[in-house]
Amino acid sequence: MTRGALAAGPLLLAGVGTGHTAPGVLAAIAAMLAGINDRPGSRRASVRRLGVPALAGALGLLAGTYAGQGLAAVPLTLVLTLLGLLAGGISAVGPVASAAGTHLLVGAAIGAGMPAAASGWQRALAFLAGAGWLLLLRLALPTPGSLAGHSRFDFRFDGERAAVAEVYDAIAALLDAVGGERATARRAALTAALDHAQDALAGPRLRRRAGSAAERRLHAQYVAALPLAEAATALFWAGEPVSVRAAEGPRRLAAAVRGNTGTGPLPSPHRSAPALRALDDALLRAAEAFDRAGDAHQRPPARRRDVRHAVRAALGTGGREYGLRVALCFGASAAIAQALHHTRWYGQHQHWYWLPATAVFLVKPDLGPLASRVLCRAAGTVLGALVFAGLAALLPRPAGLIALVAVCGALVPVATRHFAALTAVVTVLVLALVMAGGEPQASVSRIGETLLACALVLVVGHLPMPGERGGGVRARLATAGSAAHAYLVHVLGESGDRAERWALRREAYRTLAEARTAIALAAAELPALARHTAGTDTVAVVLERLVDTTTACAVHLDETGRLTPRHVRQLRAALDELRLQGVEVPLPAAA
Structure with missing residues (x-):
């Protein structure tokens, strides 16, 4: 204003x-x-x-x-x-x-x-x-209020800092909701927070060379959130509630980002399952990244667009x-x-x-x-x-x-x-x-x-146009399907390139969120227009389930080196359902 x-x-x-x-x-x-x-x-x-x-x-x-x-x-x-x-x-x-x-x-x-x-x-x-x-x-x-209580606060990065902190808060909120009715909405909120932070850090550098220490620190803090988000999504997929203590670590990291301070003590680990072990390992790596972020320059994975x-x-x-x-x-x-x-x-x-x-x-x-x-x-x-x-x-x-x-x-x-x-x-x-x-x-x-x-x-x-109506929605769904397939191929190929995996995961979830937005807008049209995109929301739900399952597979492969029958069964079920909906996402031979 x-x-x-x-x-x-x-x-x-x-x-x-x-x-x-x-x-x-x-x-x-x-x-x-x-x-x-x-x-x-x-x-x-x-x-x-x-x-x-x-x-x-x-x-x-x-x-x-x-x-x-x-x-x-x-x-x-x-x-x-x-x-x-x-x-x-x-x-x-x-x-x-x-x-x-x-x-x-x-x-x-x-x-x-x-x-x-x-x-x-x-x-x-x-x-x-x-x-x-x-x-x-x-x-x-x-930004009004950005300097309050922080004499050394660099207000040039207040929007970036708030966006990264929101990612850690969204991870904590998802962990709190695992196994409950609000878990799906919290997982969608985590995707939105990651998208927002990715956009916030993706613009041109405001300084030459590698940027300031504050900029390098923010980049490292965002990158450190990616494995935490991955582990939280795997726990969401498993559907078993976790202890309240699991969300304390991400919340403390969010406070550290907002206040531009150190992390302080973090909760002790709880490593009873592969996804929990991955969560605790990611939390430890995040704490280390927060300490050394001013010395090492880490660029967040960019959008895979050209x-x-x-x-x-x-x-x-x-x-x-x-x-x-x-x-x-x-x-x-x-x-x-x-x-x-x-x-x-x-x-x-x-x-x-x-x-x-x-x-x-x-x-x-x-x-x-x-x-x-x-x-x-x-x-x-x-x-x-x-x-x-x-x-x-x-x-x-x-x-x-x-x-x-x-x-x-x-x-x-x-x-x-x-x-x-x-x-x-x-x-x-x-x-x-x-x-x-x-x-x-x-x-x-x-x-x-x-x-x-x-x-x-x-x-x-309301005039008829050449070609299929609702083409914009279907084009976004096709893009989301291609991104989901690329992510699945990379995970089942057991590549050790985690940065590439995180970039593919971000693209898969982001294209799905864009498709969801387009579907919601089309569904709110008058019946004469809304009927052209009927059924697309079902395809989006199945694609989301496929990407969630792929994320759970990635975390489990990191921890154990093999997939459980439940992982393979869920992958095949999602792919079969997509095929019934007319969407071809082939299962890689590695499965």
């Missing part, structure tokens, strides 16, 4: 105060869009999470400006449609790519529809300056389906907006870019089920427009508008918890920016354009 208050409002004030209102408005818009992506996490992860979409937005603004200045309505619509196809396919790669695709299209719509005396590259620079200002605030300002994976995701069934829908929505909304541009329906409002920009946000499936996000967008826009209409009649100009932009910027991080709330806050902010830029009050046209975009997206969202 502090960063939001210091971003869009001061940028607009600087633009108005220096007589460069149009660049100030663009910079404020960029800061607002970056603020939507400014989520809790580490500073290094924020460089990619905020920087990549900002670059895409500047590129879209550049392309949209030159296309809008040099092309007639029909060629311009075709260009915007092709951009929609490209951005939609890219959005299927992952969350950062999805945000980049959105910013690309919003920038293109603004560039094509907002007339300005400045050239395309000048507008792109203003956009980058606005997003860069928020990123600078993210890197420079400490450019080829991104291309496959963008060009696969999910990317093609999403790309076609985005292209159709973006192109149709741009065409309708231009056709209405000179009619009385638009009144005094001179710009048509709001309609395609609104459609971009509505068509995104990662923002929630289609019907839900359409209703939330409509309700939020009406509420925001009515609130702004009342405020605009009372606030002085331009000082009152600048203050309103600053307040809305501070509210964006809170409003991201619900799409309707976010829509309301962003509507007020955008209307204030438009009026500060010299345009008349535009609440009525904003409501009309949003309702029109809602209707358009509802129609396009």
